[in-house]
Structure formats: C-alpha cells, structure tokens
Amino acid sequence: MHSSWYLAALLVVPLLGALGALAAARTRDGAYRVAVATSVVELGLTLVVAFLYDPHVAGAHTLDFATRHVLAAPFGLAYDVGLDGISLLLVVLTSLVLCLALLGARDRRREPAFVAWLLVLTTCTMGSFLAQDGLEFFVFFELTLVPSYFIVAEWGGAERARAALKFFVYTFTGSAALLVGLIYLAVAHQNQVGGPLTFAFSALAATTLSHGTAVWLFAAFAVAFAVKSPIWPLHTWSPLAYAEAPTGGSIELSALLAKLGSYGLLRVAVGLVPLALVDVRPVVLTLAVVGVLYGSLVACTTPDLKRLVAYSSLAQMGFITLGVMSGSAIATEGALLLMFNHGVITAGFFLLIGFIERRRASYQIHDLAGLQGPAPVLAALFTVVMMASIGLPGLSGFVSEYLILIGTFATHAWWAAFATLGVLASAAYLLWAFQRVFHGRAHGPNEHLEDARVAERWVMVPVVVLVVALGVFPQPVLNRIAPSVDRLVAHEIAAVHP
Amino acid sequence: MSLTIPSIHYLALLPVLTTFGAAVVLMVMSALAPRPLRPAAPLAVVLATCVAVVVEAAFQWSYVADHGATTTVAHAVVLDGFAVVGTVAVAVALALSALVVHDWGARARVLGAEVPVLALASSAGALLMVQANDLIVVFLGLETLSLGLYVLAGFDRHRTGSSEAALKYFLLGGFASAIFIYGAALVYGATGSTNLSSIAYFLGTNVVLRPGLLYAGGALLLVGFGFKVAAVPFHQWSPDVYQGSPTPVTGLMASIVKVGAFLALVRVLVSALGSQLDTWRPILYALVVLTCVVGAVVGLAQRDVKRLLAYSSINQAGFMLLGVWTGSAQGAAGTLFYVLTYAPVVVATFAVVTLVGGVDDVRHSIDGYRGLARRQPWLGGALVVLLLSQLGAPLTVGFYAKYAVLSATLASGGGALALVALLSAAIAAAFYLRWVMVLVAEDTEDGAARVAVPRATGLAILVGVAVALVFGVWPGPIAAWAQHATLFFLP
Numbered sequence: 001m002h003s004s005w006y007l008a009a010l011l012v013v014p015l016l017g018a019l020g021a022l023a024a025a026r027t028r029d030g031a032y033r034v035a036v037a038t039s040v041v042e043l044g045l046t047l048v049v050a051f052l053y054d055p056h057v058a059g060a061h062t063l064d065f066a067t068r069h070v071l072a073a074p075f076g077l078a079y080d081v082g083l084d085g086i087s088l089l090l091v092v093l094t095s096l097v098l099c100l101a102l103l104g105a106r107d108r109r110r111e112p113a114f115v116a117w118l119l120v121l122t123t124c125t126m127g128s129f130l131a132q133d134g135l136e137f138f139v140f141f142e143l144t145l146v147p148s149y150f151i152v153a154e155w156g157g158a159e160r161a162r163a164a165l166k167f168f169v170y171t172f173t174g175s176a177a178l179l180v181g182l183i184y185l186a187v188a189h190q191n192q193v194g195g196p197l198t199f200a201f202s203a204l205a206a207t208t209l210s211h212g213t214a215v216w217l218f219a220a221f222a223v224a225f226a227v228k229s230p231i232w233p234l235h236t237w238s239p240l241a242y243a244e245a246p247t248g249g250s251i252e253l254s255a256l257l258a259k260l261g262s263y264g265l266l267r268v269a270v271g272l273v274p275l276a277l278v279d280v281r282p283v284v285l286t287l288a289v290v291g292v293l294y295g296s297l298v299a300c301t302t303p304d305l306k307r308l309v310a311y312s313s314l315a316q317m318g319f320i321t322l323g324v325m326s327g328s329a330i331a332t333e334g335a336l337l338l339m340f341n342h343g344v345i346t347a348g349f350f351l352l353i354g355f356i357e358r359r360r361a362s363y364q365i366h367d368l369a370g371l372q373g374p375a376p377v378l379a380a381l382f383t384v385v386m387m388a389s390i391g392l393p394g395l396s397g398f399v400s401e402y403l404i405l406i407g408t409f410a411t412h413a414w415w416a417a418f419a420t421l422g423v424l425a426s427a428a429y430l431l432w433a434f435q436r437v438f439h440g441r442a443h444g445p446n447e448h449l450e451d452a453r454v455a456e457r458w459v460m461v462p463v464v465v466l467v468v469a470l471g472v473f474p475q476p477v478l479n480r481i482a483p484s485v486d487r488l489v490a491h492e493i494a495a496v497h498p
Numbered sequence: 499m500s501l502t503i504p505s506i507h508y509l510a511l512l513p514v515l516t517t518f519g520a521a522v523v524l525m526v527m528s529a530l531a532p533r534p535l536r537p538a539a540p541l542a543v544v545l546a547t548c549v550a551v552v553v554e555a556a557f558q559w560s561y562v563a564d565h566g567a568t569t570t571v572a573h574a575v576v577l578d579g580f581a582v583v584g585t586v587a588v589a590v591a592l593a594l595s596a597l598v599v600h601d602w603g604a605r606a607r608v609l610g611a612e613v614p615v616l617a618l619a620s621s622a623g624a625l626l627m628v629q630a631n632d633l634i635v636v637f638l639g640l641e642t643l644s645l646g647l648y649v650l651a652g653f654d655r656h657r658t659g660s661s662e663a664a665l666k667y668f669l670l671g672g673f674a675s676a677i678f679i680y681g682a683a684l685v686y687g688a689t690g691s692t693n694l695s696s697i698a699y700f701l702g703t704n705v706v707l708r709p710g711l712l713y714a715g716g717a718l719l720l721v722g723f724g725f726k727v728a729a730v731p732f733h734q735w736s737p738d739v740y741q742g743s744p745t746p747v748t749g750l751m752a753s754i755v756k757v758g759a760f761l762a763l764v765r766v767l768v769s770a771l772g773s774q775l776d777t778w779r780p781i782l783y784a785l786v787v788l789t790c791v792v793g794a795v796v797g798l799a800q801r802d803v804k805r806l807l808a809y810s811s812i813n814q815a816g817f818m819l820l821g822v823w824t825g826s827a828q829g830a831a832g833t834l835f836y837v838l839t840y841a842p843v844v845v846a847t848f849a850v851v852t853l854v855g856g857v858d859d860v861r862h863s864i865d866g867y868r869g870l871a872r873r874q875p876w877l878g879g880a881l882v883v884l885l886l887s888q889l890g891a892p893l894t895v896g897f898y899a900k901y902a903v904l905s906a907t908l909a910s911g912g913g914a915l916a917l918v919a920l921l922s923a924a925i926a927a928a929f930y931l932r933w934v935m936v937l938v939a940e941d942t943e944d945g946a947a948r949v950a951v952p953r954a955t956g957l958a959i960l961v962g963v964a965v966a967l968v969f970g971v972w973p974g975p976i977a978a979w980a981q982h983a984t985l986f987f988l989p
Contacts, residue, residue, distance in 0.1 A: 072974035074831075074981045075901060139892040146891055149931070154938050161935050165928060172927050176920035179901070183908045183916070197905070220917075 003304065004067035006300055007047050007081045007130050010091070010124055013042050014098070018119035031112035032102075035119060039099045046095040049360050055085055055483040059105060062484040066132065068200065076186060076197030080133035085127045085484030086267060089340040089477070090259055094129065096462070097256045097347055098122045104351040104459035106249035107155055114155055114248070121147035121252060128260055134182045134199035134268065141228075141264065142175050144257060148249065155246040163237075163244035170237040174227035177266075180222030185272060188213075204272050205491065211275060218276035221269040222284065229317045231284075232291035239302075242310040247354030250306065254313050254350065255343040262320045262339055266332070270324065271488060274495035277327065284325045285415045291318030293418070296425030300432070302347030305356070305363040309349045312389065315422050316342045322419055323404035327496070329482070329489040331407025336481055338400035341388070341470060345397060348385040348463040352378065355456055359449055370442030375451040379438045381460050386434055388467040390427045396470035499821050507570035509561060510577035510942045513551045514625045520547040521618035528611035540614035541600040541954070547618065548593035555585045556786050569631055569702060569842040573693055576631040576765075579983035583834055584628030591753035591841040592621040594958040598849045601952040605857050606654070606744075612654060620646030624758030633682040633692040633719075636762045640678065640726065643758055644671050647751055651743040654859060663742025670725065670735045678722025684715030694770035701773040709777075714770055716778060720785075723766070726759040727815045728808075730788040732900075740808035741862070745855050749848030753810050753841035760818050760837050760961045764830050764976055767822055775825045782823040787916060790816030790922035797929045803851055804862050806929060807844075810888055813926045814840060820919055821903040824910040831984040832902035835976060839969060846962020847884045850877065853949050864936055870949070871937040873957075877951055887966035889930040890923050894970040895975075902977065904965040 017038025024030030054064050066082030083091065098118060107114050125146065127140035145168055153164035186199050189207040198204075209217070226234045236257075242250050270277065297314030302308050316338065323335025355378060356371070357363050372379040388395040391402075401423060409416040442449070452460070470477065507516075528535050559582045561567075567578030599613050623642030630636040648671065652664025660707045686692050688711040689700045708714055724732040740748050767778055772938050793813030800806040817842075821833030854870070871878025887894035900923065907916045951959075969976050 071972070072898075072977050074977040075898060075905070075973060077898075077973065139897070142897075143892045146886065150516065150938065153935055161939075165935065168931055169924060169928050173921060173924040176924050177917065180904065180908065180913065180917045180920055183901075183905045184913055187909045469792055 002052055002054070002065045004065050004081060006045070007065050007067075007083060009045055010049065010126050010130070011044065011081075013045065014038060014119040014126070014367065016123040017042075018116040018123075021116045021119065022149065025112035031115055032106065035115035036099075036102050038119060039095070039102050039122075043099050045093040046092050049083065050088060051094050053083055053088055053480065055480055056244045062487055063132065068133070070196075073196055075135070076199050077135055078133050078199070080136055080139040081130040082132045085481035086263070086488065088481055090129045090435065091126065093259065093340050093343045094125050094256060096124060097184060097251060097343060097400045100347045100351060100459060100462070101248040101251045102161055104456065105251060105354045106118065107246050107248055109155060114151070114246075117147040118248060118252065121151070124261065125256055129263065132201050134186065134201060134204060134272075136199070137201075137268065138175070138179055138182055138265075141178075141260060142172075145171055145175075148253060148257060151249040151252070152241060152245045155249065156244040156428050157246075158244075159240065160244050162257060166237045167241040170227050170234070174224035177220040178224035178264075181217045182268075184220075185209075185217055201267070201271065201276070207272075209273065209275060211278075214273045214276040215279050217273045217439075218269055218280050221273070222265065222280070225261040225264040225269060227261070228256055228264065229321065230314060230458050231261070231287055231317065231321055232294050232314065233287075235291070235295075235314050237385060238314065239307050239310040241351055242313070243304065246264075247357070250350045251347045254310065254377060255347040258313060259318060259339045259343060261336065262317065262324055265321065266324045266335070266488070270492060274492040277325075277492065277496050281325055281412075285412055287420075288321035288325065288449070289415050289418045291315065291321065292422035292424070293318075296422050296429060299429040300425070303365055304435070305353045305365060305433065306350070308365075308429065309346060312426060312429065313342070313346055315426060316346075316389075317405055318422065319401055319419065321414065323407055326408040326411050327406070327489065327492060328407035328411045329486050331404045331411070332485045332489055333478055333481060334400045334403025334405075334407055336485065337470070337474065337477065338397075338404060341396040341400050341467075344384055344390050344463055344466050348381075348460065348467075349389070351456075351459060351463070352382050352385065358447060365436050367446075368437045369446055370438070370440045371446060371449055372438040374447060374449040377452045377457060378449075381452065381457075381464070382434065382438065384464050386430045388471065390430055390446055391423050394468075394471050396474070397468045399471055399474045436450055504572035505570065506576065507568065509554075509558060509567070510575055510629065512554045513589075513628070514559075516550050516554065516623055517547055517618055517622035518610050518772040519626055519688055520544070521615050521622065524611050524618065525615045528615075529882065535611055537604050539601065540547035540611040540711040541596055544596040544614050544618060545593055548589045548596070550984055551589040552586055554883045555582050555589070558582045558585070558674050565821050569695070574632040574635050575626075575629050577629065579985065580761065580764075580830070580834065581629040582857045583838060584757055585625055585836045587598045587757045587841050588621050588624045588628065591750065591757065591845055592594050592617060594849070594961055595746060595753070597954040597958040598749060598845070598852055601892065601955045602744070602746045602852055602859075604952075606859065608980055613650065613747075616646040616650050619659040620650070620750070621754055622643075624754040627758035628761040630765065631694050633685065633694070633766070635684060636766065637675070637679055639758060639762070640722075641675060644675065644726075647747070647755070647869055650747040650750070651739060653747065654744045657742070657859065659742035660744060660749070661742075663739045666735055666742075672734070674722050676706045676724035677725075681715045681718025681722060684711055684718060686715075688712035688715055689763075694765055697770040698772060701771070713777065716774065717781070719766060720778070720781065723759055724785065725761045726755055727763070727818070728810065728812050729785050729815055729819060732794040733789070733792070733812050736812060737805045737808040740803060740811075741804045742889060745848055745852040745859055745862075747803065748807075749845040749852070752807070752844045752848065756811070756815065756818065757837045757841055760822070762832055764822055764833060768825055772825065779823060779825060779981040782819060783912075786816050786819045786823055786907075787918055788816075789813070789819060790919045791925075794922040794925035794929075797926060798931065801864050802862050803867070803933065805862055806864070806933070807847065807851070808867065810926065810930070811844065813922060814888065816922065817900055817903050817919060820912075820915065823912065823915065824903075824906045826906060826910055828909055829903065831980045834901075834983060835902045835980040836899040837975065838980065839899050839965060842965045843884055843887050846959045847881070847888070849955050849958045849962070850881045850884070853877070853951060853955060864933060867933065867936050869937075872940065874949060874951075877949060877959075880959050882934050882937060882965055883963050885930045885934055889927050891919060892970075894966045895973065895976075896966065897970065898977065900972040
C-alpha cells in the first residue's frame with residue numbers, strides 16, 4: 001500500500017495553482033504560465049500514481065493509497081480517499097483534460113479567473129473520483145457545479161446565461177435525489193449496525209435492504225447520474241450547455257464531467273445497491289440503447305459541429321451506460337475504457353472545433369466547406385479523431401465499444417444487438433459532417449483558412465498517440481483495472497443471485 | 499395571604515438583564531448627555547453588550563456542563579445548552595447588525611441612540627424567548643422582540659414604504675400575538691398550566707379524553723409562531739415588510755426573529771407537546787411543504803432583491819421547520835445548527851444590500867447589481883459566497899445546515915418530505931443564481947458608481963463570509979456544539 005499523501009497532493013496541487021494564478025494575475029501571461037505549469041505537474045503526478053498503483057494490495061480489497069479521517073462525527077463527514085482500478089483511468093483523464101483545455105483552448109478574456117476556475121474544477125473532479133465515502137463524494141460531485149457554472153456563465157456564447165442556469169438547475173435537482181438517497185442509506189446502515197453515522201462506501205455496500213427500498217434508492221441515485229452523464233431522456237440541458245460553453249468549458253463538461261455521471265452510476269448506484277439491479281436493469285439498459293439511437297439520429301440532423309459532438313456524446317454515453325449496467329466484467333471494463341477514450345476523443349473534437357472557430361468565428365456546418373484544401377493537417381487530425389469515434393479497428397474507440405458489445409451480448413443480447421446499430425449510425429453522421437465541412441470546393445473566407453499551427457499540432461499529439469496506442473495495445477491498461485472490476489461485478493452478482 | 503418570592507438563579511438571567519440594562523443605560527445616556535452622543539458611543543455600548551453576553555454564555559455553558567440543565571424563577575426560565583447556543587446566536591446577530599446600523603445611521607443621518615436602543619431591547623426579547631419555559635414568558639419575549647422591531651421598521655420617515663411596512667407589521671403582528679395568547683389560554687384551560695414542563699408532565703401522566711381544547715390551543719400557538727417565522731400561509735406580511743423596512747433593520751429582523759421564534763417553537767412543540775407528536779406532525783408536514791415550495795417558486799418572480807431575500811428566508815424557514823417536524827433531539831440540533839449559522843450569513847447579505855441600496859435605501863432592483871463582482875471583486879465575491887451559502891452549495895456552511903436537518907428528517911422516516919424540501923432548494927437555486935449571474939455579468943453601465951464600503955459594515959460582511967466558508971470547510975465544531983447543546987435539553 002502506498003502513502004495516501006500522493007492523493008492529497010493530487011487534490012492540493014491544482015488549488016495551489018489556482019491561488020498562484022490569481023497571485024500572478026498582474027504580470028502579462030503570468031496566470032496562464034502558472035496554470036500550465038500546475039497542470040503539467042499534476043499530470044506528472046497522476047502518471048506516477050498510475051504507474052505505482054498496485055491492483056493486488058494485500059488483503060481482500062483493491063484500494064491503494066487509501067486513508068480515512070473523520071472530520072465531523074455528528075455529520076458522518078470524513079476525508080476518505082483511495083485509488084482502485086475503477087478510478088484509475090478517470091484520475092488520469094482528469095489531469096490530461098486539464099492540460100489539453102489549457103494548452104489547446106486558451107481564452108484570453110479575463111484569463112486569471114478562467115484558469116483559476118479550471119484548476120478548481122480539476123480538484124473537485126479529482127476529489128469525486130478519489131472519494132471512498134458517500135458524503136465526501138457528494139460534496140465534491142456537487143462542488144464541480146460551481147466552477148463549471150461560472151465557466152459557462154462568464155465565458156460562454158450568446159445564450160450563456162440560459163445555458164448555465166439550465167445546467168445548474170438540472171444537475172442540482174438531480175443531486176437533491178442523490179443526497180436524500182445517500183443519507184437514507186447511511187441512516188439505514190446506522191440503524192442496522194449501530195455506532196456512529198458513516199458514509200464509507202465499504203460500509204454502506206454491506207447494508208441489508210428490502211427489495212423495494214433498494215429500487216427506490218437506485219432510482220434516486222440514477223436520476224442524479226443520468227442528468228450528469230447525460231442519459232436520455234434527462235439530457236436536454238447538455239446540447240445547449242456544450243454549445244454555449246467556451247471551448248475549454250465544453251471540453252471539461254463533455255470529456256470529464258459527463259464521466260462523473262457514469263462513474264457515479266457504477267460506483268454508487270451499482271456498487272451500493274446492486275440488489276435493485278434485478279428490476280431496474282432492463283429499464284436502464286433500454287434507456288441507454290434509446291440514448292444511443294436517439295443521439296445518433298439527432299446528430300445526423302444537427303446544423304452545427306458543437307451540437308453534433310454533443311449528440312454524439314449522448315450516443316457514446318449510452319454505450320458506456322450499457323457497459324456499466326450489463327453485469328458483465330468484460331463490458332464493464334470496456335465501459336471504463338470507453339470513458340477514458342471518449343474523454344480523449346471528445347477533447348480532441350472540441351479542440352479541433354475550437355481551432356476552426358478561432359479562424360472562422362463560427363462552427364455552423366453551412367458556413368464551412370472544402371477546408372481540406374487550405375488546411376490539410378487540420379483535416380488529417382479531424383480524420384483520426386473521427387475514425388476513433390466511429391470505432392475503426394486499430395483505434396481506441398473500437399476496442400472499448402467491442403468489449404462493451406461482446407460483454408453485453410453475453411448477458412443481454414437484444415440490447416447489445418440494437419446498440420450495434422448506433423455504431424453504424426455514428427459512421428453515417430460523422431462521415432457526412434466531415435464531407436460537408438472538409439470536402440468540396442472552398443469559397444470565400446474558407447478558401448484561405450490557415451492550417452493548424454505548430455502549437456496546435458503539438459496539443460493534438462497526445463490525443464493521436466493515445467487513440468492509436470490504446471487501439472493497438474490496451475492490455476496493460478486492462479490488466480490494471482480488471483481486478484477491481486471483477487470484484488465489483490462479483491459483488492453485484494452475489495447480490496442479484498444470492 | 500403570604501407571597502412567596504421565587505428563587506432566582508441570576509446566572510441564567512444574566513444575558514437578558516445585561517441586554518435590557520444596556521438598552522436602558524444607553525437611552526438615559528443619550529437623554530442626559532449635554533451634547534449629542536458621538537456616533538461611535540452607541541456602537542461601543544452594543545458591541546460591549548454582545549461581548550458581555552457571549553462571555554456570560556460561556557460561563558452558563560460551563561455551569562450547564564457541570565450541573566446539568568436547570569430552571570429558575572418558578573420554573574419559568576430555563577438554563578440549558580439549547581438556550582446558551584441560542585443566546586450566542588442572538589448576540590452575534592446583534593453585534594453584526596449594530597456594525598451595519600452604525601454606518602447606515604451616519605450616512606442616512608439617522609443620528610442618536612434610538613436605533614441601537616431598540617435593537618438591544620428587541621434582542622433582549624429574543625434572548626428571553628430562547629430561555630422561556632413558560633408560555634407567558636414566550637409571549638413576553640415575543641412581544642418585546644416585536645415591539646422594538648415595529649418601531650425600527652418605520653424608522654426611515656422619508657420613505658412612505660417604511661411607514662407602510664411598520665403599519666403592516668404592527669397590525670398583523672398584533673393579530674398574531676393575540677392569536678398566540680389565546681392559544682396559550684386554551685392550552686392552560688386544557689392542561690391547567692402555562693409552564694412547559696408542567697404541560698409535558700400533565701400530558702404524560704393523564705389521558706386527555708376530550709382533546710378539542712388542547713388541539714385548538716396548540717393550533718393557535720402554531721399560527722402565532724407561523725406568523726413570526728413567516729411560514730406559509732402566514733407569510734403574507736414578510737415581503738412587504740422586508741422591502742419597506744430600512745435594510746439594516748431587515749437584516750436584524752431576519753436573524754434574531756428566526757433564532758428566538760424557532761428555539762421557542764422547538765421547546766413548545768418538542769418538549770411541552772412532545773406527547774402529542776402524532777397530532778402536530780401532519781400539520782407541520784403541510785407547513786414545511788407549503789413554506790419550502792411557495793418560498794422558492796414565488797421567489798422566482800421577484801425583481802427587487804429585498805423581496806427576493808424575503809422569499810428566500812421563507813424557503814429557509816421551511817428547512818428550519820423540517821428539523822422541528824422530526825420531533826427528535828437530532829432534529830432540534832439540526833434546527834439549532836441552521837439558525838446559528840443562518841443568522842450571520844443573512845445579516846451579512848443585508849449588509850451588502852444596505853451598501854448597494856445607497857443613501858436613500860432605494861436602489862434595490864436586481865439590475866442595480868449588474869457587474870458588481872467585476873467592478874468590485876471583493877464586495878461582489880462576498881455576496882456570491884453568501885448567496886451560495888443560502889443556496890446550500892457544498893463548502894459553504896449552508897450545505898451542512900441543510901444536511902443537518904435532512905439527515906434528521908430521514909432518520910425520522912421523512913424521505914418524501916426531505917426530497918420535497920431539497921427539490922424546493924433546487925428551485926430556489928434558480929433565483930439565487932440569477933442574482934449571481936447579474937453580479938458577474940459584464941458591466942454595461944459606464945462609470946457606474948463604486949459602492950463605498952465603510953469599515954464597520956465591511957467587518958460585518960467579512961464575518962458573515964468567514965462563517966460561511968470556515969464552517970463550510972470545517973463544520974465539526976459547530977455540529978458537535980449543537981449536538982451537545984441538545985443533549986442538555988430540558989424537557
């Protein structure tokens with residue numbers, strides 16, 4: 001077991017960076033430099049933690065770097081962190097996305113505040129992924145709302161006020177159910193075993209519940225996470241928020257915060273009340289498949305690139321939900337992998353759209369045409385990211401979707417069969433959009449579009465490397481996450497078939 | 499006929515006596531002084547009083563910890579942990595309000611010691627309420643609290659709105675007091691005593707065969723309390739009075755009335771009528787639902803920040819009622835935690851509103867706040883923090899306040915009620931956030947006047963923000979304190 005100070009550092013470094021950025025606000029570019037330096041340190045630290053992580057910690061559990069300190073006993077509030085295979089990839093993704101958002105989507109308007117919010121958001125997200133305690137998880141989960149609200153509300157597009165408010169109120173409402181559910185579960189646990197109130201995941205998972213209660217609790221948790229993910233039909237805040245957010249905000253929202261939803265679904269809903277799965281599984285699986293198909297269909301008709309990616313994300317989140325809910329270890333591993341891959345791919349998409357927007361001040365598809373001529377590198381980068389998203393074998397999207405589909409097929413064949421249609425649809429809408437934007441003859445301002453600059457190319461390097469590397473050789477990563485997933489799925493199966 | 503003088507335990511009465519004494523001294527001082535008092539003098543007296551009250555509360559706390567809870571003056575006044583915490587809450591709210599009133603008085607040329615004297619007297623009433631163990635003493639406290647506030651509400655003679663507020667508050671408040679005392683009389687008729695402990699004892703040892711009188715009395719008491727804490731449907735006065743009263747007074751009103759009335763309500767319902775739990779709980783259930791939902795929904799339509807804050811405080815009152823609904827010690831601790839942390843935050847919020855309102859105290863349209871956080875990041879940022887705390891965002895104390903009452907509610911089996919309350923908080927979030935949005939919006943008014951922040955008001959705001967943030971990160975001490983206080987709770 002490694003020292004928990006690594007994880008404390010992961011939480012504190014971005015906060016210090018945010019303070020540093022505000023302190024350096026007066027010097028030219030000072031805040032930006034501090035923020036970039038912080039994000040690089042954070043990423044380095046994350047990679048160290050990811051390599052040190054030992055999936056076979058002595059004892060029955062797979063938590064490494066764990067510690068627990070009770071902060072407020074009457075409230076059951078505790079600082080309880082630990083890393084296991086389920087969090088591992090998402091922790092890496094958090095740091096990576098921060099780096100990409102800072103380097104690739106620089107926003108010079110009131111920059112110190114912007115980068116400070118991004119850094120604070122990183123701490124909140126990191127905290128949610130590291131928390132091993134329900135209340136602590138909730139605090140971090142809810143806290144992500146504040147920075148993301150301000151990022152959308154202050155730096156967003158024309159309709160930012162409406163988008164930010166809609167985003168906040170939807171998510172806050174969902175969280176209300178989550179909080180009530182968590183307290184209910186903790187109180188039930190306290191009534192059963194006595195002792196002080198606790199929210200530790202390991203303790204709560206052992207609570208004995210009646211079947212009906214379990215279903216209600218699952219529903220309460222699932223509502224919160226379905227809003228966050230988003231899962232159809234609670235997705236309606238997301239296209240507006242993704243489209244109106246500044247590029248950095250869109251990246252954080254779709255690549256990272258959406259994963260909080262599916263992570264929560266796995267860790268909290270499936271992990272704490274697996275008994276409910278008997279009843280709710282068909283419902284959630286159906287919603288996931290509907291989300292895949294609906295997202296794909298709407299993506300075909302949407303007139304702008306950001307919304308296209310937003311709806312394609314809805315479809316991808318449907319796949320992830322399918323894997324999380326499938327009850328198969330392989331599909332769950334695939335879902336975790338897809339959370340990471342989709343994060344990287346979406347970040348790539350939004351970065352590229354940001355580059356186009358920087359040049360043309362528009363991301364409407366009908367404003368763009370024939371960009372491949374003047375900007376071949378940009379087109380090439382877009383192609384790689386797009387192919388990964390479609391699921392071309394050899395790129396990362398394929399591996400994860402394949403794992404999800406074969407895992408789900410073994411347990412819930414019909415749902416897997418319908419979801420497969422979504423893979424076809426994604427090829428249709430992405431290729432069609434690509435064709436309209438990059439092919440054909442460039443007119444007007446499109447004709448002299450500047451190709452990707454050196455800095456922009458470098459930002460895309462990690463995206464392309466990860467897309468290819470995880471597409472060709474994902475086994476080392478799967479080995480690290482498998483023990484934790486197996487444990488979780490075993491717990492789930494034990495609850496469903498006692 | 500012989501008259502028995504009840505024994506008096508002076509430590510228990512000391513905070514009330516100190517505060518009343520300070521009010522009298524200040525009044526006499528200002529009447530007898532050859533020259534008008536310097537503006538700092540009343541402030542110094544009030545602050546000294548608050549410090550004295552807090553020190554006395556510390557002695558009371560150690561007494562309670564050593565000897566347990568006790569009653570005095572023929573069991574009419576109680577000294578227990580619950581009362582001590584309430585005393586501290588009132589003292590803090592009074593001190594912060596006095597700081598705001600000081601600057602406002604200097605700017606609005608409301609000189610003299612009248613406002614501090616009335617504030618002290620009102621606070622003494624609130625202090626009496628948190629210690630009351632007799633319906634008559636509750637009533638005395640309630641009236642003392644209200645009388646001062648009736649006058650303070652009308653103190654801004656230049657604005658008709660202020661007179662209107664005073665008249666409305668006075669008339670409706672008078673009605674509510676009459677209803678309350680009628681309720682007390684009926685309860686006396688049903689149980690043979692106005693003493694809360696005796697009522698509890700009577701109800702615990704007797705079967706009330708025809709409980710109509712008791713129920714009617716209890717219902718009327720509840721109406722009286724409902725009016726004071728602005729629970730729906732007895733809330734109609736509050737938006738008008740909040741809007742019309744001078745803003746610093748509104749801050750005082752929103753804080754000490756809540757502390758006094760809620761603590762007395764907990765004593766009356768949970769300890770005196772605790773055996774009738776099953777009867778009053780459904781009524782409170784309805785009150786909580788109505789108060790939370792109406793406060794949040796109607797708040798959405800407000801464009802005047804003082805009215806908005808009035809509806810916000812109605813919504814908050816719903817949450818405080820939630821703790822009372824549980825009828826458990828945990829719920830009482832939750833309500834105590836709620837009022838204790840809400841008071842400084844709401845006073846600080848009204849302090850910011852006072853400053854932005856300007857000398858005439860009229861600039862209260864939400865549009866007046868456009869870009870404030872950009873022009874003046876510290877002042878605007880402070881308001882954002884205060885609003886987020888009332889919204890219940892994590893890392894602010896408001897989150898733990900909501901959490902405390904919600905966990906008590908769920909422990910008492912009120913899952914649906916907790917969910918409704920929390921969903922109302924999500925609705926309320928919309929109007930808090932709309933305000934935040936205006937604060938951080940780009941500044942369209944060119945050269946909009948900077949809002950000057952005088953030192954005393956700045957200090958009050960700082961304290962409110964510090965409470966919101968420090969105890970938002972580290973709620974342990976206050977949570978433990980509120981819990982201990984309820985352990986020393988005297989039924």
